Amino acid sequence: MATMSNQNSVIEISKVKKVYTMGTNQVFALRGVDLTVERGELIAVMGTSGSGKSTLMNILGCLDVPTEGSYVLDGTRVDGMSGNALADLRNAKLGFVFQGFNLLPRTSAIDNVELPLLYDRSGRKLDTRRLAAESLGRVGLGDRLDHQPSELSGGQQQRVAIARALVTQPTLLLADEPTGNLDSRTTVEVMALFQELNEQGITVVLVTHEPEVAQYAKRIVDVRDGRIVRDHPVADRRWAADDLRNMDAARALEPDAVLEEAA
């Protein structure tokens, strides 16, 4: 199957179907999805539970392969790849951020961030320690290198996870409900970080069911019943950094509101 390959596309999937066989039942998780993501985009995939967005995310993340259809990631044909090749591809081109942070427990922040570099198979000589420390500095945790996840707040843990995702300099950052476990202020903080990274040229795909979060993206893709039902640019895009400033200003003016929120 020939694919019209655009050099600027990070993701090109066409006619992707995913069918799970459970006993005699066939579950159609994806019923033919076409999606192209260009370099430098910040795209939000929205959908309710069961819409197929998680399956789409797993396929985009090379954790799963489509039953049918083609997937080209940064010029590499992914569908039909072996498990080892997928693992190497995830390591080289992808950075994951999960809802539950998914840091190794009882392991320092720098050790967590260093981990993907230890699985690097390119044969490069990497100063893994230095790169991990730099990556943590990039997310504003340069002074928390030796803290364990249990000693960090939720927002800080998610920053460690983002640092881990960035450390390999991936082509694509995939975030699966990255703010699902965070309070509203930390959500905005993390989104500000994603926007900042995106402004630096990193392509970000995030899955969310919160419309407010999706408003920070450049483009929204709605998934329902295994199909993309709507794909549109965000008209009134919000900037998380501005929201943060407004929040701080509001708090300074209305101390009662802060108390109310805390309660």
Add this chain to the structure above:
Amino acid sequence: MKQSALYKMASTSILKNKMRTLLTMLGIVIGVGAVIVMVAIGNGAQSQIKAQIGGLGTNLIIVMPGSGTPGGVNQGAGSFNKLTVADADKLKHDGTLFSSVSPVVSARLQVIANNANWKTSISGVSVDFPEIRNWTPSSGAFFSDVDVKSSRKVAVLGATVVKNLFGDSDPVGAQIQIGKVPFTVVGVMEAKGQNAGGQDQDDAVLVPYSTAQTRLSGNVRIGQILVSTASADDMAAAQDETSAIMRDSHRLDGAPDDFTVRNQTEIANAMSSTTKVMSGLLAAIASISLIVGGIGIMNIMLVSVTERTREIGIRMAIGARGSDVLTQFLVESIVMSLLGGIVGLGVGYGGAALLGHLTGWATATPISAVGIAVGFSGAVGMFFGYYPARKAAALNPIQALRYE
């Protein structure tokens, strides 16, 4: 995945659960320790038997008279004595695998000293005899080549003979009478005790074979020839060589042997193979505990894989291959087992020494015990760690990430 990172990872996760690791290792410690103690006991018994048999004479070959069949009636072993000192000389001269050769001229005679007398066995031997029998004088000296050549009337006494003739006093330089011939005592052999057959080996008088032939037996024939080989390894070859030289010496040329060659190590081998079977059996029983220790490791590794399902999912998501995960868990179980093996080595050494001290059994921990400990514990770790590691590597990353 870098080797150093792998070992660091394994040691970190082993150290995270110190108590669990210790208890799991304990199984291997006990297993390896038990195997080493058992091997030490078996080894000790074996070397004790070897020492006892070695006392009879090192690597001994005995040439004895053959059987004769005059008029078709076989007279049985020793009935047809054709052994002479010339045979012994030829063996000594032509043999390539022998270290020492001695003829033996035997007689049983009354020995008289001062006012005591004692009937004992008199052996006429050569100067090689002490080396062959691994038996040295405790006082005075053994007689010399010159004594043999000039058939001097000198004697070396066994401890039992000394005790019966001289009591506690030193007999060196004293005069004794063997049969009717006066001899001078030049030495006393160290006490050797009973042989395997219960015979008192110290109840003997040794004189030069030349003197024995001319003064005591009056016969050119000799009772037997003792040959000792340079090393225990070529006993069979040495035995063949002995036969060949003897046949040559007797110019048999196709006729049946008129002598018999016997080998001391045959007996020794039979006895030490018995103890080998015994120590093998002991080690086999002990290794059952090693297997139980291995099952303990497998159990803990399975628990660990389940506990760390999410960790495995994370590792896979960020680029670990199945083989990386497999290696990680395998290294963990091998490291744990090896540590247990090394501690077990110490426990085994200590246990063997303690057991030897308490029971008085001879224990000898061989150097190979180090190899046994390291080899077996490593193998156990690999064997029993493989299944859990395989299970970890086969996990689906999506499901592993979702695991609560």
